[in-house]
Amino acid sequence: MRLKSFFRFLILLTLFLFSSHIFAYPTYIRLNYSSCLACHQSAEGGGSLSAYGKGIAYTESYLSREYTATKENSFLNFEGKMEHSLEARVMVLERLYDYSGNKTRIFPMQLDYTNSIKWKKDLRQEITFAVAPNTARQKGVDSDTAKQSSWINRLYLRTFKLDYSIDKNNHLVFGGSNLPMGLHLIDHTAYVRERNRLGVSDVPIQVQYLRLNKQWQQTYLLFAPNPSDNIANRESGFATKQEFFLMPNLVLGPQTLLAFGKSINRGLLGAFTKWGAGPWAIMSELDFTKREIKNSKMKFDQWSSLIEAHYFIQEYFRTSLGVQFLKVDSPFSEKEELYTFNNEFKFSPHVSFIVEYRQKSTDLLLEKTLFGQIFLNWW
Amino acid sequence: MRNVLITLFLIFSPVLFSKEILYSGDVSFRAETNVPGLTIEGSSKIFKKLSADFSDDLLTLKKIEVELDAQTLKTGIDLRDQHMFEKVFLVLSAKEKPALLKMNLDKATCEKTASILIKCNGEANFLFGKKAFSKKIELNFDKNQNTDVSFNISLKELAIEIPSYLGIELEDSVVIKMKVFKK
Structure with missing residues (x-):
C-alpha cells in the first residue's frame, strides 16, 4: 500500500517537474489573437501547440523566460516530426452546502496524452488518449458513489484526426474530436458545452473544412456517430461556425447545427463574442436549441448562455467573474443559474493553479462549491 | 510700474495670442503576420509632447508636435515589449536612450466643413530614432477639437529588419493610429 502511494506521489512529482503549458484561452482573447493557428498546430484549436504557442506559454507565467525551440523538445521527436504532450488536472472540491456525501474530495480530473506527427509539410496527424473519471462519461452518475474502474478501463480515444492544409487559408480535417462549436471552454460542465x-x-467522426483570412474564419462540418457511442446517443448532422473579426479587438461568431439522432433530433442556433483590450478579456455565448423526441414528436426548447469577464492583474494572475443561465422547457423543465468567481495563477510554464467559487441555484436548491485545480502540462 | 507691466505683457503676449492646444490621447500600432488572424498590437498613452498650434480663427493649423518614448509602447507581453525596445527601437535610435518617436506637421491646408470643425491635409515628418520619413496625412478636428489619425508605415522604408519569432513573421505594413483629446 505504501509502495502504491509512493508511486502515485512519484508520478505527480514527475508531472509537476516536467509539465508545461496551461490553458490560455482568456490570454488569447486578451491579446486579440483571432485565429487558433496563432498558438496551435490545428486550425480548429486545441491539442499540440505551435512553436509560437510554446513561446507565449513560456512568457505568460510568474517564472517567465524566453522560449527557444531547442533540445528540450527532442524526446522522440524524429527531427521535429513527432511531438508529445501530457496534460493532467487534479481537482480539490469542497461542498459548502448541506450534502449527505463526501463534503471534500480530491481526485484526478484529467490525464491526456497527445501525440502529433507531421507526415508532410501540409499533412499532420493528432491522437489524444484520455483517462476520465466514470462520472465524466456517464451522465446522471453520482460522483461520490460511482465506483471508479481501473484507469485502463477508463482510457478512451478523445481525439484522432488528420489535418490537411490546402494552403495557409484553407484546411481540411478528418477524424474524431469534440465538435468545434462555440467558445473553447475548458470547463466541460458549462451549460453551453455540456x-x-x-x-x-462527445467525439463524433467528422469532416471539417476551415477557411480563414484576416477578416473572418469559417468552419463547415459534417459529422457521424463514433462507433463507441451508446446507440441511443448516436447522431449525425452538419454544422457551421463563423467568426467575424468586426474590429481589431472584437470577434462575433454565429453558429448553426442540425443533428439527427436515434431518439432525438436537435437544431442549434447560437452566437458568441470575444473582446479583448488591455488587461481585459470578455467572452460570451448564447445558444438556442430545439429538440424533437422522435417517438412522440414532442418538441421542447433550451436556452443556454454564458458571460465571463477576465481581468489580468498581472500576465500570470487572472481573476474573473462569470454568469451562466440554463432554461429547458417542459417536459424536462429546468431553470438554473450559475455564478462563478475564478482566480488563476500561472506559476511557471509548467504549472498553474485555479481556485473557483461557484454558486448554483435552481428552483429547489442553492449549491455553493469551492474548487481548487492544479494544471500540469508537459511537452 | 509701467515698465513692469510692459515687460509682463511682452513675456505673456505669445501665450495670449497663441492657440496652442495641449492634448492627451493614445497611439497604437497593428501589424499583420504571416498567420491569418494573428496580429501584433501595441499602444501607449504616455506622450512626452502632444500639442497642436492653431491660428486665432482656428482655420490654420500652424504646427503639430508629437513625441513618444518608444519604451512606453506596450503589447501586453512584457518580454515582447523588452524585445521590441531592445531589438527594434534601440537599434533605430543607434543605442540612444530613450528612443523617441517624433512626428511634426508644420504646413497644412485646412478648411471648415459642415460636419466637422476643420479638415487639414499636410505632410508630416516623422523621426523614429535616426530614421526620418514623410507621410501625407489627413486630420479631421471635430467640434471639440479632438482628432483621430490613421496611416500606414512600411518597415522596409524605415530600414527595419522584419521582426520574426518562432515562425511568426510581421508583414511590412504597420497601421499607426492616434486618438487625441483636448485636455
Missing part, C-alpha cells in the same frame, strides 16, 4: 453535447466523451 447541454449542447460538447462533453469530454
Whole structure:
C-alpha cells in the first residue's frame, strides 16, 4: 500500500517537474489573437501547440523566460516530426452546502496524452488518449458513489484526426474530436458545452473544412456517430461556425447545427463574442436549441448562455467573474443559474493553479462549491 | 510700474495670442503576420509632447508636435515589449536612450466643413530614432477639437529588419493610429 502511494506521489512529482503549458484561452482573447493557428498546430484549436504557442506559454507565467525551440523538445521527436504532450488536472472540491456525501474530495480530473506527427509539410496527424473519471462519461452518475474502474478501463480515444492544409487559408480535417462549436471552454460542465453535447466523451467522426483570412474564419462540418457511442446517443448532422473579426479587438461568431439522432433530433442556433483590450478579456455565448423526441414528436426548447469577464492583474494572475443561465422547457423543465468567481495563477510554464467559487441555484436548491485545480502540462 | 507691466505683457503676449492646444490621447500600432488572424498590437498613452498650434480663427493649423518614448509602447507581453525596445527601437535610435518617436506637421491646408470643425491635409515628418520619413496625412478636428489619425508605415522604408519569432513573421505594413483629446 505504501509502495502504491509512493508511486502515485512519484508520478505527480514527475508531472509537476516536467509539465508545461496551461490553458490560455482568456490570454488569447486578451491579446486579440483571432485565429487558433496563432498558438496551435490545428486550425480548429486545441491539442499540440505551435512553436509560437510554446513561446507565449513560456512568457505568460510568474517564472517567465524566453522560449527557444531547442533540445528540450527532442524526446522522440524524429527531427521535429513527432511531438508529445501530457496534460493532467487534479481537482480539490469542497461542498459548502448541506450534502449527505463526501463534503471534500480530491481526485484526478484529467490525464491526456497527445501525440502529433507531421507526415508532410501540409499533412499532420493528432491522437489524444484520455483517462476520465466514470462520472465524466456517464451522465446522471453520482460522483461520490460511482465506483471508479481501473484507469485502463477508463482510457478512451478523445481525439484522432488528420489535418490537411490546402494552403495557409484553407484546411481540411478528418477524424474524431469534440465538435468545434462555440467558445473553447475548458470547463466541460458549462451549460453551453455540456447541454449542447460538447462533453469530454462527445467525439463524433467528422469532416471539417476551415477557411480563414484576416477578416473572418469559417468552419463547415459534417459529422457521424463514433462507433463507441451508446446507440441511443448516436447522431449525425452538419454544422457551421463563423467568426467575424468586426474590429481589431472584437470577434462575433454565429453558429448553426442540425443533428439527427436515434431518439432525438436537435437544431442549434447560437452566437458568441470575444473582446479583448488591455488587461481585459470578455467572452460570451448564447445558444438556442430545439429538440424533437422522435417517438412522440414532442418538441421542447433550451436556452443556454454564458458571460465571463477576465481581468489580468498581472500576465500570470487572472481573476474573473462569470454568469451562466440554463432554461429547458417542459417536459424536462429546468431553470438554473450559475455564478462563478475564478482566480488563476500561472506559476511557471509548467504549472498553474485555479481556485473557483461557484454558486448554483435552481428552483429547489442553492449549491455553493469551492474548487481548487492544479494544471500540469508537459511537452 | 509701467515698465513692469510692459515687460509682463511682452513675456505673456505669445501665450495670449497663441492657440496652442495641449492634448492627451493614445497611439497604437497593428501589424499583420504571416498567420491569418494573428496580429501584433501595441499602444501607449504616455506622450512626452502632444500639442497642436492653431491660428486665432482656428482655420490654420500652424504646427503639430508629437513625441513618444518608444519604451512606453506596450503589447501586453512584457518580454515582447523588452524585445521590441531592445531589438527594434534601440537599434533605430543607434543605442540612444530613450528612443523617441517624433512626428511634426508644420504646413497644412485646412478648411471648415459642415460636419466637422476643420479638415487639414499636410505632410508630416516623422523621426523614429535616426530614421526620418514623410507621410501625407489627413486630420479631421471635430467640434471639440479632438482628432483621430490613421496611416500606414512600411518597415522596409524605415530600414527595419522584419521582426520574426518562432515562425511568426510581421508583414511590412504597420497601421499607426492616434486618438487625441483636448485636455
